[in-house]
Amino acid sequence: MQGKGPRYCPSIEDKVMKFDKQSHQIFVEPESRFSQEYYLNGLSTSLPFEAQIGIIRSINGLENAVIERPAYAVEYDYACPDQLFPTLESKKIENLYFAGQINGTSGYEEAAGQGVVAGINAAAKFKGMKPLILRRDESYIGVMIDDIINKSVDEPYRLLTSRAEFRLLLRHDNVHLRLARYGYEYGLISQEFYSSVQEIEKEVNLNIQRISRINVYPSAVNDILISYSTEPIEHTMKLGDILKRPQIPYEALKKLDSIPIQNDEIAEQTDIYFKYGGYLKKMEDEVKKMKKMEEIIISDGFDYDQVHNLAFEAREKLKKIKPATIAQAMRIPGINPSDILNLSVYVNKK
Numbered sequence: 001m002q003g004k005g006p007r008y009c010p011s012i013e014d015k016v017m018k019f020d021k022q023s024h025q026i027f028v029e030p031e032s033r034f035s036q037e038y039y040l041n042g043l044s045t046s047l048p049f050e051a052q053i054g055i056i057r058s059i060n061g062l063e064n065a066v067i068e069r070p071a072y073a074v075e076y077d078y079a080c081p082d083q084l085f086p087t088l089e090s091k092k093i094e095n096l097y098f099a100g101q102i103n104g105t106s107g108y109e110e111a112a113g114q115g116v117v118a119g120i121n122a123a124a125k126f127k128g129m130k131p132l133i134l135r136r137d138e139s140y141i142g143v144m145i146d147d148i149i150n151k152s153v154d155e156p157y158r159l160l161t162s163r164a165e166f167r168l169l170l171r172h173d174n175v176h177l178r179l180a181r182y183g184y185e186y187g188l189i190s191q192e193f194y195s196s197v198q199e200i201e202k203e204v205n206l207n208i209q210r211i212s213r214i215n216v217y218p219s220a221v222n223d224i225l226i227s228y229s230t231e232p233i234e235h236t237m238k239l240g241d242i243l244k245r246p247q248i249p250y251e252a253l254k255k256l257d258s259i260p261i262q263n264d265e266i267a268e269q270t271d272i273y274f275k276y277g278g279y280l281k282k283m284e285d286e287v288k289k290m291k292k293m294e295e296i297i298i299s300d301g302f303d304y305d306q307v308h309n310l311a312f313e314a315r316e317k318l319k320k321i322k323p324a325t326i327a328q329a330m331r332i333p334g335i336n337p338s339d340i341l342n343l344s345v346y347v348n349k350k
C-alpha cells in the first residue's frame with residue numbers, strides 16, 4: 001500500500017511495525033442476531049486475501065472461519081480546508097459550504113461539529129443574519145475549524161483535547177453557559193430554555209458573591225472538616241475560602257450557608273468556581289500571553305531536544321522545518337498549542 005492510512009485507526013500491519021508487543025486483543029463482534037457473521041474489531045488490514053485468511057485461522061477458535069468480505073485499506077481524498085472561510089463557506093465558490101471528511105478530518109464528532117456550523121451559516125447567509133464563528137476559547141468546534149482552515153491538514157485531522165489550549169474553559173458542565181446564546185440567536189433553542197440558562201448564570205454569580213462574604217467559625221465547621229480528612233481551621237474563615245479545598249463539596253457545608261442553594265446545577269457551578277477559580281484565572285492570563293508569543297524569535301540552531309514535554313510528532317516537525325518565530329511554529333500542522341506553550345517558555349528562558 002502506497003498511501004498513508006489513518007493515524008488514529010492503524011491497521012494490524014501498522015501496529016506490528018509501530019509497537020513492540022507479543023500479543024494483541026481482538027473483539028469478536030456479532031453483526032446480527034440472525035446471521036453467523038462477526039466483525040473482528042482490532043484487525044483492520046490491507047494485506048492480501050491469502051494473508052488475511054492465514055491470520056484469522058491462526059487464532060484459537062477461528063481455525064475453520066470463512067471470510068465473507070475481506071478487509072480493505074482506506075485512503076483519504078479531500079478538498080484543502082485552507083480554501084474555506086471560518087463559516088466553512090468556500091472562498092472560491094460563493095454559497096458552497098464544506099463540512100466533514102471532505103475537509104480532511106476523520107470522525108463522527110468532527111463531521112457533526114462542522115455540519116452544524118456549515119448548516120447554521122448557510123441558513124444565516126440566506127436569511128441575511130451575521131455569520132456564526134466560534135472562538136477557540138469558547139468551543140472545541142472553534143478549535144477544530146480554526147486549526148483546519150489556518151494550518152490546513154496533511155493527514156486525517158482528529159479533534160483531540162490536547163489541541164485546545166484553553167481546555168479548562170471548555171467543560172461539558174458549562175457548555176450551555178458558553179453556547180446557549182448562539183443557539184438562541186440562530187433560532188435553535190427555545191426562549192424558555194435560554195431564559196433558564198440566563199437564570200442559572202445570574203444565580204451562580206449572586207451565590208459566589210454571597211458565599212465569599214459568609215463568615216464561618218471553627219466550632220461550626222471543624223467536625224465536618226475532620227470527617228472529610230482535611231485540616232480543622234483555627235480562626236474564622238470565609239465560606240468561599242473553605243470551599244476551595246478539593247475534598248469538601250458544597251453539599252457538606254450547605255448547612256453553614258445563610259441561604260442554602262437548592263438547585264443542584266447552581267450549586268455545582270458555584271462549587272466549581274471556588275474550587276477551580278484560581279486555575280481559570282490563570283487560563284485567562286494564558287489567553288493574553290499567547291498573543292505576545294507571536295512576536296518571540298527562535299534563534300538559528302535552536303536545540304529542540306532540550307525542551308521538555310514536547311510531543312514526539314511536534315519535536316520531529318520543529319527540527320525539520322526550523323521555524324523562525326513562535327508564530328511560524330504555531331502554523332505548522334501537527335504542532336499543538338500545548339507544545340507551543342512549552343516551547344515558548346523555554347525560548348523565553350534562553
Ligand SMILES: Cc1cc2nc3c(=O)[nH]c(=O)nc-3n(C[C@H](O)[C@H](O)[C@H](O)COP(=O)(O)OP(=O)(O)OC[C@H]3O[C@@H](n4cnc5c(N)ncnc54)[C@H](O)[C@@H]3O)c2cc1C
Nearest residue numbers: 009044074099100101102103105106107108109110111112
Ligand atoms: C472503517 C472505518 C472505521 C471508522 N471508525 C470510526 C470510529 O470508530 N469513530 C469515528 O469517530 N470515526 C470513524 N471513522 C470515520 C468516520 O466514519 C467518518 O470520518 C465520518 O463518518 C465522515 O462523515 P461525513 O458525513 O463527513 O462523510 P460520509 O459519512 O462519508 O458522508 C458522505 C455522504 O455523501 C454521499 N455522497 C458522496 N458523493 C455524493 C454525490 N455526488 N451526491 C450525493 N451524495 C454523495 C456518500 O454516499 C455519503 O453518504 C471510520 C471510518 C472508516 C472508513
